[in-house]
Amino acid sequence: MMNIWGKITKKQFSPLYLLYGTEQFLINETKQKLLKNVLSDTEIDFNFSSYDLEEVPVETALEDAETFPFLGEKRLLFLYHPFFLTAEKKTGKVEHHLKKLENYIMKPAPHAIVVFIADYEKLDERKKLTKLLKKHAVIGEAKQLKEQELIGWISDRASQYEVKISKQAAEHLAMLGGTNLMLLSSEIEKLALYAGKEQEIDHEMVDRLVAKTLEQNIFSLVDMVVQRKMEEALRIYYDLLKLNEEPIKILSILAGQFRLVYQSKALLKKGYGQQQIASFLKVHPFRVKLAMKQANLFQEADLKKIMTLLAECDLQMKTGRMEKSMVVEMFLFQLSHLKQQSFS
Structure with missing residues (x-):
């Protein structure tokens, strides 16, 4: 995810993204970075759309993606709940023209950024659509972070508040805060305000200010x-x-x-x-x-x-x-x- 964030910040966009997993904080963070970097505040009203694929056919969203942007260079679309990428069976729900989706994945609109948001633990790797997206889209897996990934995330989060955090302090914060990214984010913001811009958060600050579970x-x-x-x-x-x-x-x-x-x-x-x-x-x-x-x-x-x-x-x-x-x-x-x- 952090590699994806780095490219988004540098305006290096892909026409297709697939974000999947159960760590909602990471998905929300990626969405916010895309919104901030792809569209200006005035462009959001004209060039941003979101669709729930449990309620709307995917071809409707694709037609929107193929429409040229208005007063801007890009269109940004969030497509939620693409259940057809999983083994889950949906009865009585909307029917999708999946062949059109396959064709779009092979040749996406150059002026659109389509983001599939699948908050599922895993996808069905046997399905043709899943294989196509894994081949042509940028994949972001929102799963519980491993130890070194979590330390890296804490350091990256601190830098957003224009402060540094020592490795020892980051490890201590992770030990105290566990894997709840929402809680850790709140604690980092508090520590950053205490330390002040361009300063470093150290082990002592973490020990003094972070509430222990x-x-x-x-x-x-x-x-x-x-x-x-x-x-x-x-x-x-x-x-x-x-x-x-x-x-x-x-x-x-x-x-x-x-x-x-x-x-x-x-x-x-x-x-x-x-x-x-x-x-x-x-x-x-x-x-x-x-x-x-x-x-x-x-x-x-x-x-x-x-x-x-x-x-x-x-x-x-x-x-x-x-x-x-x-x-x-x-x-x-x-x-x-x-x-x-x-x-x-």
Whole structure:
């Protein structure tokens, strides 16, 4: 997507684009860049059109594409929901003259930019139309970004606000913000305003200004426990309670975190890499990266004991044997004691 954005910014347009995938933020970003760079504000009213292909025949949109632009050089068309590129069956919907579309793909109008927007996880690669578009159109796959892609996206986003961001700060922001591009975009804007134009966002700024998620706070909490900094660990826990986080939810996330740590350690032992583990467990590579870091702090036997402890804590909460907030507190002390035994 960033390669496509670079060419759009340089006014290097293709007559055909196919944007597909479920990461809506990336699709919207591409649409905005096309609108900004292809048409002026006054041309949009005359030379921009959008069509929902679940409601309008594709040949209607193509006729519009073949019409010469008015008071401008280009026409820009967004064609939504091209379900005929998928294996999905639509009954009772509009019928499309797909042969005309095939002919258009082979010889698109030089004055038009036609953008197919398919917010589907995957397309049917067996279909002739899909193959034609993949051959003749510029393809933008809007999928969840991998680690290095996400770092690159953060850096690119920061540059739009005329600031720089160090690699360390970008990695820390990605760790705190996860893969939610809308949230990350908002955080980058806030950091850019704080840093000021032509300045650099550093690790300290990110740590001070970016709100930590519940999962991130719990990761930090576990880190404090294994480093035998119980005062800091308990402070994080009490702060979460003050924010009205439910002890049962905190325990559930703790269990999920240690389950991921245990699974990552087991798969590492079998020779799996970070990306392979993420794919196998169907979690983002950043979560695996953090889990691998904590996996190095525990023996496999320790992790088995911790999972047993968490199961016992869950039972105590659900049977009301102890006040819920005390159950988590006792688990943290038991975890600290277990780590002291490992160090001794």
